[in-house]
Amino acid sequence: MRFRLPQRFNLVSTILWGLRIVVAVLVLAGSWATLSSGKLTPDAWRELIVFGIAQGSVYGLIALGYTLVYGVLFMINFAHGDVFMTGAMTAFFVARNFGESGFINANPIVALLIIFAVSMLTSMLVAIVLERIAYRPLRRAPRLVPLITAIGASLFISNSIRGIYGEQSQSYPSVTALQGRLDLFGIPILKTQALVIASAIVLMIALVYFVERTRTGRAMRAVSEDKDVAALMGINVDRIIVTTFAVGGLLAGAAGVLYALVFNEVDWFMGFLPGIKAFTAAVLGGIGNIAGAMVGGLTLGVLESVGPFLLLGGANVPSPNQLRDVIAFTVLVLVLIFRPNGILGRSEPGR
Amino acid sequence: MSSQPAVHGQSGPPAAQTPAERVLELNGVHTYYGNIHALKGVTMDVAPGEIVTLIGSNGAGKSTTLRTISGIERAREGTVRLNGRDITKMPAHEVVALGVGHAPEGRRVFSRMSVAENLDLGAFRRSGPDVATDLARVYDLFPRLKERRTQKAGTLSGGEQQMLAIGRALMTQPSVLLLDEPSMGLSPILTEQIFKIISEINDQGTTVLLVEQNALMALNVAQRGYVLQTGKIILSDTAANLAANEQVRQAYLGEI
Numbered sequence: 001m002r003f004r005l006p007q008r009f010n011l012v013s014t015i016l017w018g019l020r021i022v023v024a025v026l027v028l029a030g031s032w033a034t035l036s037s038g039k040l041t042p043d044a045w046r047e048l049i050v051f052g053i054a055q056g057s058v059y060g061l062i063a064l065g066y067t068l069v070y071g072v073l074f075m076i077n078f079a080h081g082d083v084f085m086t087g088a089m090t091a092f093f094v095a096r097n098f099g100e101s102g103f104i105n106a107n108p109i110v111a112l113l114i115i116f117a118v119s120m121l122t123s124m125l126v127a128i129v130l131e132r133i134a135y136r137p138l139r140r141a142p143r144l145v146p147l148i149t150a151i152g153a154s155l156f157i158s159n160s161i162r163g164i165y166g167e168q169s170q171s172y173p174s175v176t177a178l179q180g181r182l183d184l185f186g187i188p189i190l191k192t193q194a195l196v197i198a199s200a201i202v203l204m205i206a207l208v209y210f211v212e213r214t215r216t217g218r219a220m221r222a223v224s225e226d227k228d229v230a231a232l233m234g235i236n237v238d239r240i241i242v243t244t245f246a247v248g249g250l251l252a253g254a255a256g257v258l259y260a261l262v263f264n265e266v267d268w269f270m271g272f273l274p275g276i277k278a279f280t281a282a283v284l285g286g287i288g289n290i291a292g293a294m295v296g297g298l299t300l301g302v303l304e305s306v307g308p309f310l311l312l313g314g315a316n317v318p319s320p321n322q323l324r325d326v327i328a329f330t331v332l333v334l335v336l337i338f339r340p341n342g343i344l345g346r347s348e349p350g351r
Numbered sequence: 352m353s354s355q356p357a358v359h360g361q362s363g364p365p366a367a368q369t370p371a372e373r374v375l376e377l378n379g380v381h382t383y384y385g386n387i388h389a390l391k392g393v394t395m396d397v398a399p400g401e402i403v404t405l406i407g408s409n410g411a412g413k414s415t416t417l418r419t420i421s422g423i424e425r426a427r428e429g430t431v432r433l434n435g436r437d438i439t440k441m442p443a444h445e446v447v448a449l450g451v452g453h454a455p456e457g458r459r460v461f462s463r464m465s466v467a468e469n470l471d472l473g474a475f476r477r478s479g480p481d482v483a484t485d486l487a488r489v490y491d492l493f494p495r496l497k498e499r500r501t502q503k504a505g506t507l508s509g510g511e512q513q514m515l516a517i518g519r520a521l522m523t524q525p526s527v528l529l530l531d532e533p534s535m536g537l538s539p540i541l542t543e544q545i546f547k548i549i550s551e552i553n554d555q556g557t558t559v560l561l562v563e564q565n566a567l568m569a570l571n572v573a574q575r576g577y578v579l580q581t582g583k584i585i586l587s588d589t590a591a592n593l594a595a596n597e598q599v600r601q602a603y604l605g606e607i
């Protein structure tokens with residue numbers, strides 16, 4: 001028998017395989033070096049992981065907005081990071097007020113619920129207005145046009161907030177009830193992080209219920225598959241699209257408060273990096289895919305937090321944490337090389 | 352040309368003629384896609400209880416006619432009336448509620464949803480006990496759909512998807528059912544079966560406007576027909592007359 005090359009053998013796949021092996025070796029070697037050096041205690045690792053999950057939950061909530069809008073319009077709403085920012089910034093004033101009056105510590109649950117509500121409603125409103133005046137008139141325009149509008153809208157929103165609320169970074173008042181740690185199955189977790197993770201889980205469940213079980217959710221899925229036919233079923237497609245923006249805005253607003261609780265500071269520019277990271281998370285999980293947004297967010301959050309230490313901790317890199325974005329985005333590129341549709345696969349535009 | 356039947360615009364075929372008696376009435380409808388003039392003054396009507404077929408070759412404007420009726424495309428000129436009411440400028444999602452059920456070309460089922468969800472979407476604007484009655488009727492017409500009701504529509508066979516597209520349109524409780532090439536891509540046996548079901552649906556009292564490439568089969572089940580060519584109705588007559596017509600036989604029945 002003659003030796004034959006595998007049928008699909010070609011240069012590109014060989015290079016990709018080579019790359020996979022190199023990456024695997026580097027990751028293993030780096031991790032092994034770090035773990036064997038014992039620089040970080042198990043507690044420190046746990047801390048990094050939990051922080052990663054908390055930050056990933058925030059990314060995931062923002063990523064849902066990208067993915068939902070992509071699902072119905074096949075467009076990336078690049079102003080979504082700013083939608084997130086407006087909520088956190090507006091709610092800041094309420095939070096500061098509650099902090100000064102002492103209400104936030106007198107009745108933290110009610111105070112936080114009000115802060116959440118203000119942030120969520122603000123972001124929702126901004127998202128609705130954005131869809132109505134920036135995107136809807138361009139519904140039939142070539143695909144690049146709304147993209148440019150999105151960038152314009154992003155600059156418009158962030159600079160409006162900069163002008164109205166000022167350029168200074170502001171910090172949310174600290175909530176006494178949220179200080180310290182909580183014992184979760186023997187693991188001490190920062191209360192803020194526990195709140196972030198728990199809220200993200202609740203919102204995720206609510207969203208899945210909404211999309212899968214309600215009439216409007218079903219209409220949303222129909223619009224996502226085929227707008228013309230959705231209209232033939234009696235679905236008001238424009239209304240469903242604006243509802244989608246509204247839902248994305250609500251989630252972004254909630255993420256805004258959670259972000260403020262974890263990172264403490266808010267300013268007019270805070271939407272930029274989280275926005276890009278959440279977009280990345282959405283693509284990583286598979287854009288258009290709701291579970292994918294959350295998986296992508298968590299993956300990115302944990303990678304960012306654990307990755308630098310795990311891969312570079314053993315080497316003598318002076319401050320691995322500064323390399324977190326480098327590592328996170330390298331991983332993103334690698335994931336997309338091997339899984340172009342993201343971890344869970346994306347939804348494709350219909351015909 | 353002596354055997355040519357009534358040309359459109361002259362004395363019409365034997366159909367009900369007072370406005371109130373027409374389910375559907377198109378008058379001089381012009382529809383454009385950008386600069387492409389797809390319909391150039393289409394005038395036609397459908398009376399209650401009829402099966403009317405619209406035949407014509409590729410690109411004649413058959414689908415555009417149906418899309419204009421259901422409001423997916425907007426007529427630039429002319430009027431579309433449903434049960435006497437002007438629906439020319441009405442958006443598609445409102446036209447459905449007034450009684451136009453449209454099973455579009457290429458089936459276009461919601462492939463990521465189950466069969467049952469697809470059918471439920473047909474009844475999106477409706478509620479109440481008659482939704483269940485209609486669902487039972489659809490499952491009765493298409494027992495196969497009942498067996499597969501939890502299955503994702505995308506995994507159905509072509510024939511099953513067509514049944515689902517028709518069933519979904521029936522769930523809108525239409526006063527006129529628009530069917531766009533229901534036999535497309537189906538085996539002869541399945542085609543036969545679909546046409547039988549179309550007759551059955553009609554026997555149960557649903558008015559049908561049927562677009563077909565398979566002109567022979569269509570003229571077989573229909574009472575009347577229109578022939579569309581490059582956006583214009585060139586012939587309109589009883590189905591029997593059209594089937595016997597020289598021109599039709601040559602152009603659409605594959606005879607030379």
Ligand SMILES: Nc1ncnc2c1ncn2[C@@H]1O[C@H](COP(=O)(O)OP(=O)(O)OP(=O)(O)O)[C@@H](O)[C@H]1O
Pocket residue numbers: 384387389407408409410411412413414415416456564
């Ligand atoms: N979305 C569109 N954009 C531009 N032109 C279109 C579009 N849809 C249809 N047309 C054009 O309009 C004309 C009529 O098309 P239509 O789909 O109504 O034909 P049809 O009779 O249904 O053909 P077929 O038998 O192939 O389905 C054709 O010339 C077609 O190229």
Ligand SMILES: [Mg+2]
Pocket residue numbers: 413414415456531
């Ligand atoms: Mg067609």
